[in-house]
Amino acid sequence: MGPLYPDIINPELNLLIGFLIGIGFGFILEASGFTNTRKLAGIFYGYDATVIKVFFTAALTAMIGLYTLHYLGWIDITKTMPTTFWIPTLIGGVVMGLGFVIGGFCPGTSLSAAATGKVDAMAFIVGVMIGIFGFILTFGSIWEGLRKSGNLGKVDITEWIGIKEGLFIFLFTLIAVITFVIFQKWQDHWKKKLSQDDINDLGL
């Protein structure tokens, strides 16, 4: 029964699996256009619907797949549920939202982009490392209490709302489809106003 690590596979094989899954992750990010900072920023202005489509489709696929495996008894999904610290995640999320618009990447997309020669992504990564070093060096004096605050434990959103998992996944699917339609219309609307160079760059 999954997760297979640590009971069935050893630490070395586990790292190799991480490496192989990473290859797939990096390939999909690049092939989908996530190394193109304008495509990423496009989600916020509506001229490019790619990011939201990939993102919600991935979440849905993983959600449905993992819960199917869970019900079949192939994986114990409760083992992998992260703990929710709502206060630091809320504040950190807003800081990341600002960083997304200013910097035009998130960490995973910046690494893929830097690997393929995007100099702006290399600059972004320099910033990420400065931020992390700064956070660590000031952890005790600024962040320690805040980061541990708002601990709700391992919270399953379906229990938190009080609905069945199947219904939740159905509702999320519905929301995703509506979102795809809206963002597609938004992109179509923009496409009429974009220059041919923009359309070529975005691969629309």
Add this chain to the structure above:
Amino acid sequence: MNTNKYINPYVGGILLGLFIIAAYYFSGEGLGSSGGFRDVAVTAIDAVSPEYAQSNAYTTNRVAEGVNPIHTWLVYELLGVILGAIISAAIFGRLKFNIGKAPHITSKKRLYLAVIGGILWGIGTQLGRGCTSGLVLSGMAVNSLSGYIGLATIFGSGFIFAFIFKKLWIKSKNN
């Protein structure tokens, strides 16, 4: 300019979802990014001053006896991300040095802003316990409330900040 060719976003999404399932099934890990960056930072601090790494409350558990901060699942996964991205870019003919930006923004300005945006992510991920992949996408995959808080705050605030900083991405005549 040649047209950039990208794969169908729904196909990309399904494949990405399958990799998330594989990560949980084999390793009990979500697909993450910022955690790997942190592991590299912790390793660097430990190399410069092991005493400091032992005494800092944020790094002490990651440099404990018998724990090697660089041999983590996330670091190996990120090495894979680098290789996977290079393979894709090579196949699609995008493997070249350039600066991604809106055409009306100067390269110098773009690079400054990228560093500032990166710094915000560096702080935000460590405070918020993950980024778009590990916190949000992988969290949503297992129905964790934390993933949805991340989704709502990163993208919710992103739309507000995007409105404020519209000039960074949209040329004013296109409004």
